[in-house]
Amino acid sequence: MNVRSTTQQLAIRRVLESAGRPLCPSEILEDARREVPSLGQATVYRGIQRLLAREDIRRVKVPGLIDRYEWGAEHHHHHFLCRSCERLFELDACPGGLEKLAPKGFQAEDHDLLIKGLCPECRELES
Ligand SMILES: [Zn+2]
Ligand SMILES: [Zn+2]
Structure with a gap:
């Protein structure tokens, strides 16, 4: 990864790690743009895929709404x-x-x- 994409990925990661609640992609984009104003939606989706693959985040399904993502390992909660x-x-x-x-x-x-x-x-x- 080049420096620019590393900075972007770190911003996405930090947003999810510090949120304390599940976020949808547009919330991640909005928050991460405070750190990296040039950030785009496609980069956020790539970042989400990467974090999912590493099991740093989990997908949270909400009926009728777009999937949310939350930081951390699987544990039973609501x-x-x-x-x-x-x-x-x-x-x-x-x-x-x-x-x-x-x-x-x-x-x-x-x-x-x-x-x-x-x-x-x-x-x-x-x-
Ligand atoms: Zn409200
Ligand atoms: Zn329960």
Whole structure:
């Protein structure tokens, strides 16, 4: 990699590493452009692919929305989706015990949980 693309890749990496929540490609682009104004969408996608291949980030699927990407290894947790800004936030806890909601005779193996609502900033705007 040349110096320019290394700088770009590092900016993309830093944005995801410091975000503390899953980001979509346009959020990554916006944040990384503060560091590297010439950054383009295609470079962000390449950076995402590279980080996925290294397992530095994970893909987070949200029904009806473009995939998000979050920093770090796989660990069991859930997310909060703000319906207004469509930003995704990490939840600290899992309520647990969801397996017992499976119908009689079924064996639950895993679950997804997405809480939806308004983030503090959007609540402020709507009130
Ligand atoms: Zn919001
Ligand atoms: Zn859970």
